[in-house]
Amino acid sequence: MEKLVRLVAASGLCIAAVGPAIAAPFEFAPAPQTDLNRVYRIDKATGEVGACQFQLKEGGVGMTICFAAGEGAGPQAPSDYQLVPSRHEREGGIFRVNIRTGEMSVCYVFDDKVVCTPQAK
Template sequence: MSTSPGRLLGLAAGGWLALVGAAQAAPFEFAPAPQTDLNRVYRIDKATGEVAACQFQLKEGGVGVTVCFPPGEGAGPQAPSDYSLMPSRHEREGGIFRVNIRTGEMSICYVFDDKTVCTAQAK
């Protein structure tokens, strides 16, 4: 069974629109660490500002594993607002900025001692 190119394009566009709609309603946002040799991805709860991180780690003699770093000091829930993640353009920076879109406050979050930690929010 063959599908015409026009039909495929229509299906792709419909799928893209569904994805965009779902992304707008999603409670989480994800962003990579700027460091170019680090495979770490940060996750933020957009309503609470809670931040965590995960990365891939090789496992000797087998398939690798996903290692996650739960929220630690300063990375837990903040005052309810509208939060986002903003990587810097510094190619050797392992942390990421947590920004409060409503207040303009920012903090930097990074992995320390197997936890994701964040500095105090500041303007």
């Protein structure tokens, strides 16, 4: 019985150790603009931001268009980042927030890349 208790306890420790490793590394949020079908993606650890949207293709099935990280949207100092859409119905951008430091920047698509303003408090 004692051997079984040790085995169950060890299994619990292994599962607990794996838990954080399988946590979702990305967060997704829509642009607040009501007539824009864009979704932003953020790497929660690095703050890197990208975006994708649907685009109709003439005479056929539509396609997904994605925008890579451009100026200011690449990896930042390691921390905990989130995306926060504003409530402005005509705003195509989104806020990138660092929940450890309180810094924010605004990210949006410009010239086929996602760009972000410098972080500020």
